[in-house]
Amino acid sequence: MSRNRDRVGGGNVAHQAESPVASNASSPEQLFSFVVPTEFVELPSKGRFYAVGHPLHNQTTIEIKQMTAKEEDILTSRSLLKQGVAIDRVIQSIIMDKSIDATSLLVGDKNALVIASRVSGYGNIYTTNVGCPACETRQEYSFDLNLAEITSGELIDGVTDNGNGTFLAVLPTSGLNVVFKLLNGYDEKRISNTSTTKGNKPDNLITTQIRAMLVSVNNNSTPDALNYVAENIPSRDSAFLRKAYKSAAPNIDIDQHFTCSNCGFEDTMEVPLTADFFWPDR
Ligand SMILES: [Zn+2]
Known part of the structure; x- marks a missing residue:
């Protein structure tokens, strides 16, 4: 009984008794000794x-x-x-x-x-x-x-590393000189947004993926030119370009x-x- 009364009345004392460790440590990291590996x-x-x-x-x-x-x-x-x-x-x-x-x-x-x-x-x-x-x-x-x-990427024939994060591919059918880059998370987001808004058609997905990797075609890097090429290159070139990308992209x-x-x-x-x-x- 007397202990209870003490705790109710003397808040200061009770507080110290309840958290003896906390008063000696200034942060949770010091309070708990485990470290996330x-x-x-x-x-x-x-x-x-x-x-x-x-x-x-x-x-x-x-x-x-x-x-x-x-x-x-x-x-x-x-x-x-x-x-x-x-x-x-x-x-x-x-x-x-x-x-x-x-x-x-x-x-x-x-x-x-x-x-x-x-x-x-x-x-x-x-x-x-x-x-x-x-x-x-x-x-x-x-x-x-x-x-x-x-897999660190062994380039297929017809593809060269430009040494600046881009690659040059000479397309077998059209003969176009295509410079492409490796895709990051922002490109992936754009690809999935575009294919969703267009109804998620598989044809679209290939066009969108190719468009996302294109940097320039025959030294032309305007969006109009790149869109045109992504949508109109012959299937054989499109297949080659995707194979070229796969050979260049480091992956697991x-x-x-x-x-x-x-x-x-x-x-x-x-x-x-x-x-x-x-x-x-x-
Ligand atoms: Zn089966």
């Missing part, structure tokens, strides 16, 4: 294609922290998932150097961060539901993310062997990098 992830681009002044210019690695409850909150936010930006937000959140704009990352570099954070957060085995390309049977399939390999290869449990069909399959990638138990 960080790791250095190898960039497929090795920083080669970032302009001078970009924080990743010539940087071969990037430091990220392990995912915490904060990042899980981002991944559970339904509205963010709907916008398809949850993974981008997570990537921005785990990058230690806050001067780096995650959207400015090249697509292949972002993929490397997505895979590394998934492995450190939930392990390397990714079990997901896939459809067999032959018999269409849906089945659970486990991919080992530790088998992902960096997550294609893995798939065997259908129903019909025995075997092929390599690209592991889907969707938001569900971060939910091993759902």
